[in-house]
Amino acid sequence: MKLFLRILRRIKPYWAYLSGSMICMVFYALFSSVSLWMAIPFIKTIFYPQKTTLERIEQEERVDKTPGNPYFLNNIKMRLREKTDSLISGPTGRDTLRRVCLILFLAILFKNLFGYGQGYLMAHVEEGVSKDLRDSIYEHFQRLPLGYFNKERAGVLISRVTNDVGVLNRSLRVIFTNLSRDPLLILFYTAIIVVLSWKLTLLAFTVMP
Template structure:
């Protein structure tokens, strides 16, 4: 299954809440766009004209006239009353927009924390099913980092960044639709420039993802060293190794700092690049728009052009956020890779179907038991036969590395024999 699909599956228990978030986001986006459209009747009423012109209106003004035309025209067309009505409609749109934004924010936080809780519990349960060999090969700090910090970053990919993407994309769609209704010629400039920005930013994303993975690995090493030091503090004190351990930590901390600087350097670069590019597009719109709004052959009324400029400038913010989305996702996906690496590990062999709990009454027998650790060809135990009866005391003696501990660890099934079997009664 592709990584993106696996991340989206984490949202399944929160489908209703996520749909509520999307609806609230869409309502907030539409109301946000409506506040800028109301600039047109506001400017007209401010300069003593009818709130909405009778002829020569744009598509956006036609829609506004159908929705709020009667209310805006109430009062016999007096400029003072029209201005009052515009302000009331504007206040209503602002209230509705902020209520919807609040609902979207609260539902987003609820989804975020639910997802990270589910992922941590799932990862913790899976860790308990993995063979002991995995824990011997993997540093404890790396596991702590994956359960705590990496799982926390995954929620950024699933909810925070995704919700932000939906919010900003909906804003862009609403803004572009309004801009098209105001002037399709000026809007075409912005639409044509968008793919160029994507091509500029795309090479940066691959670097961000690679650097983010390196950063996550180094964070795990740092956590692992602290966990080891705390667990063996008596040995550190006994061998007067404080200076040595401090130097080790200093080297790791310096290396982690370099990884963070590299990752953040590429991640931060996308913001100024996208903003400068958007500024150039707005400058081009201003240059061409003055020709449409000024002169004897003007095809764009001044108040419409002013509303267009305000909306175009407002469009820069969601465009910038969307441009940064792949960068945020790159870091979150790197953390998700580390979490899924553990979740994809096969669990240790559990009880087979039909097996019942063992009941020891008479004897334990090792019958031709052989064992070798994963990744090694040399057998630690080879064709061991052993019988121990209840109440009998047996001493297992041998040099270090002979397999004494391994022999005992096979009994509670910490490991499974490579061949042979262990029988009870």
């Protein structure tokens, strides 16, 4: 715990970059969810071009009103579908498909842009902390007596400056990138599949190892 607090103190000068990275991470997860959600009307428009959007919604409403479906999930699902339909519906199936492709393209584009921004800002934090640590180690070495360098091997000292700091750099990436982004993606994706079908979601979590 003390080591983690010391690392946080090293990150303090780079809180602006870290905050920007976290914001980009949230938008990355959000647009990833949007691209997943838009894949549904994309597939339906391709495989059911003869049906109008209104007919598909009416058919889905009849399915959703089966006994056992929670009302609030149905309400959320229908509201999302109404908003989606207002964005993608066109006079013809080709126009609808064109709009779906455009929105899907923009969602993937913004997802990648925010993913790049998150990595770019996080790289500032990682490299800045690594530089500060190496500077601190170098200054500490300058204050040590000459007898210390006679006892320690040069390879060990170089390893502390290069390899150990590199390990800490990778640890920062894991803590603030993987351990933060992946739970957000799981949360957004789980919300989508729960809205689509809570029974299948429950079944998926039941068989999950």
